[in-house]
Amino acid sequence: MFKTLHKYASPMHFHALARRWSTPLLWLSAVLFAAGLAGGLVMAPADYQQGESFRIIYVHVPSAWLSMFAYMVMAGAGAVSLIWRVKLMDALARAAAPLGASFTALALATGSLWGKPMWGTWWVWDARLTSELLLLFLYLGYMALQSAIDDRRAAARAGAVLAVVGVVNIPIIHYSVEWWSTLHQPATITRLGAPAMATSMLIPLLLMALAFQLLFFALLFIRARSELLEFEQRSLWVRELLGQGSPR
Amino acid sequence: MTNELREFFAMGGYGLFVWSSYGLTALLLVGNLVLAVRRERRVIRELSRRLPVGAGHDPA
């Protein structure tokens, strides 16, 4: 078990694994998207309060979940890299940042498009929205740091410290709706207790969340491959790989 | 266009908000994929140009 783990933590093996899995993940995600969209846009009934506008939930909630999940990947990889000095983790953290930033921006934009018709405003400075905006700035700060520092290892280390420090924002985002009064409502789906949502509406949401999640892993793998090639450009396996002609 | 289709696109009067959300999502997801694939191609192209096979240590 530990041996397998060690094997896949090697850049060469992870690169091969990522090459094998990205395309199947993309296809699986596409199938789930088709099912989730059919369920969410056509089959799910309109909401008793919000009517048809509630269908924005099927893109808003998965992107909001991913915005936090991507950060946990980035910060977790950063912490492992700081402690154990694993190159693969630097590559994963660098790959996760632009993905996390884009899903955070998407969560904010779709939330705004949902807030306008329902709440009556595009934006409010309540604790939930503000902490999610802070998350976007953490991602952008990480990316700026990566492009500002030329030395790849120094950049990865500085970024990892930023990511680890910023991780305190994640529980704040999650619990903001419970700790303080906010315009944003509390969570519909919680770990404990039944979800506050009819089953016909819930199933498409779970399908969409899974589709987003698999797409995230596919994108993470593709991006991590580029990072690994750059990190390891002087090693033999990269030379051999490139010598064999460009892998698609 | 049939009535049912028109109703579907109207989304009970919230069509503008619902469809711009889904449009933005599609744009961002596809864009993410295109950017990731293009970045990998660029990295491979540049590294193959910079690092001819069999060359010695090449300070990047």
Added chain:
Amino acid sequence: MTPRRRRMLTIGLLIAGMALATGLILQAFEQNLMYFYSPADIAAGKAPPDRDFRIGGMVVEGSVQRDPQSLAVTFELTDYQHQTTVQYTGILPDLFREGQGIVAHGRLDAAGQFKAREVLAKHDENYMPPEVAASLKKAPPGVRP
């Protein structure tokens, strides 16, 4: 202590320190983090008397009075402990209805009525089709608006 253990400890302390500092800051700014006050807060005198603030609560059933000549509307806001009268002139969001949670931005007048400049609707975390909602006999009202 190995270097690895030392790094682990450093990172652990870093996160713990950040969490502690953030916790203290959030504690200190508790009042500013609250997006709105409740009618009970106002009854207890917690709301600022001469400054704009937000009030949140449920619109009392049967309390909405619309002026037929203008967009002026008056309604009662409750948190099931206290009530505040809210006056507002303008367009209300789609979700505004009796029994619905709202957040209003404005200030208290001398008579203790809330003059709102802006009214936002707040919805809950429950999603269901209309038939289910209708068959769910008046669920016990939650305290949270």
